[in-house]
Amino acid sequence: xxxxxxxxxxxxxxxEINEEQLQVKDANLVIGFGASALVSDENNFANIREKFPxxxxxxxxxxxxxxxxEVFDNTISLIAIExxxxxxxxxxxxxEDYNNSFDAGHALVTKLPKETxxxxxxxxxxxxxxxxxxxxxxxxxxxxxxxxxxxxxxxGAKFEKTFVGLNxxxxxxxxIAIGFYGEKLQVSHGxxxxxxxxxxxxxxxxxxxxxLYEIDHKNVLDLYKKYLGxxxxxxxxxxxxxxxxxxxxxxDDLIVRTILSIDEQNQSMTFxxxxxxxxxxxxxxxxxxxxxxxxxDAASNCISMxxxxxxxALLISCVGRKVILSNRIDEEVEAVSDILSNTTLLTGFYSYxxxxxxxxxxxxxxxxxxxxxxxxxxx
Numbered sequence: 548x549x550x551x552x553x554x555x556x557x558x559x560x561x562x563e564i565n566e567e568q569l570q571v572k573d574a575n576l577v578i579g580f581g582a583s584a585l586v587s588d589e590n591n592f593a594n595i596r597e598k599f600p601x602x603x604x605x606x607x608x609x610x611x612x613x614x615x616x617e618v619f620d621n622t623i624s625l626i627a628i629e630x631x632x633x634x635x636x637x638x639x640x641x642x643e644d645y646n647n648s649f650d651a652g653h654a655l656v657t658k659l660p661k662e663t664x665x666x667x668x669x670x671x672x673x674x675x676x677x678x679x680x681x682x683x684x685x686x687x688x689x690x691x692x693x694x695x696x697x698x699x700x701x702x703g704a705k706f707e708k709t710f711v712g713l714n715x716x717x718x719x720x721x722x723i724a725i726g727f728y729g730e731k732l733q734v735s736h737g738x739x740x741x742x743x744x745x746x747x748x749x750x751x752x753x754x755x756x757x758x759l760y761e762i763d764h765k766n767v768l769d770l771y772k773k774y775l776g777x778x779x780x781x782x783x784x785x786x787x788x789x790x791x792x793x794x795x796x797x798x799d800d801l802i803v804r805t806i807l808s809i810d811e812q813n814q815s816m817t818f819x820x821x822x823x824x825x826x827x828x829x830x831x832x833x834x835x836x837x838x839x840x841x842x843x844d845a846a847s848n849c850i851s852m853x854x855x856x857x858x859x860a861l862l863i864s865c866v867g868r869k870v871i872l873s874n875r876i877d878e879e880v881e882a883v884s885d886i887l888s889n890t891t892l893l894t895g896f897y898s899y900x901x902x903x904x905x906x907x908x909x910x911x912x913x914x915x916x917x918x919x920x921x922x923x924x925x926x
Contacts, residue, residue, distance in 0.1 A: 548925035554614045555623040574602040574627040580896035581623030583608040583702045592716045607670040608710040609896035610701030610866035618876045626894040633729040639713045642720045648677040652684025659726040666727040666734045669697030673709040673899035678913040679821035691910030696921040698863035699900035731926045737848030738903035738919040741841025744829040757818045783809045787867040794827045805915035819900045820913045842879045842918040846886035849922045856888040857922040862895030865916045869897045
């Protein structure tokens, strides 16, 4: 297995890390993450396809691109992979062709061959798709027996339109899956947030999937404005600073939900994942040190699952973390790099939702506000 990373900006490739001398014509798979306007541009797609003529090409829009130890905006970060033995298969669906996101997720995975399937990496539209329902459909199709990771495409901090594409110019509404096959492929994963809950535990008393109306029979928008104080005028963007933790029942681990939009007319808030009636929620906050520590811990979890060094780490972090860390955002990626081997290439993006198991190799879940890492290597 050989890997090389490339940074594309202003219609040219401006940076390259290729210590193994991977020949671009031999790349089996190229995954790219970039600004919405760039990845949806036909000329940019043509330039990238010309660079990697024989590779399966998957791209998604982002809220920031990870290249090596840095975070960029208004670029496209690409990783090229040449496998020695591992095989890949792909599938894609358009959310417009299905009644709901559950059915789309189920169909997406059903299209993939099952024999020797080791990992499914998913990239999904981040606006039209309900991420919670998508992963439920995926879990039913896989019976939670295959590692599934990935993320929801981003659109900076605009939350307007996201794009995903498989061997074509990325468009809105697409969900793609890349299946990795073979016994020689080693995979590991980690996903940790670093946020802490505060205030009383409350109960969801009125919701419709990922649209929340009331907590403890009180209007959620009024509650948020009360807790945000001076930040209330900056909604919905400022709500990224105060996500919700959700617990479906006493046995479940906490999952974080971040806000996508608010509706003043209907007095509601739309989240990146479902908040079922009766679930328990608390407000959350974060500080810089805990977010950085969580990124380190996610990388440590990858190492604990696989003692061998890894060639590639796919990092998917949340746009909310990027807002908090601001101009110190590179330190989150550096924290991951400090834990992993010096020979590990880092790539990834800032997303509207992260897909990963809560526990090693269990069914996948939709997360918000986490650093989620997927590590790959071939024996």
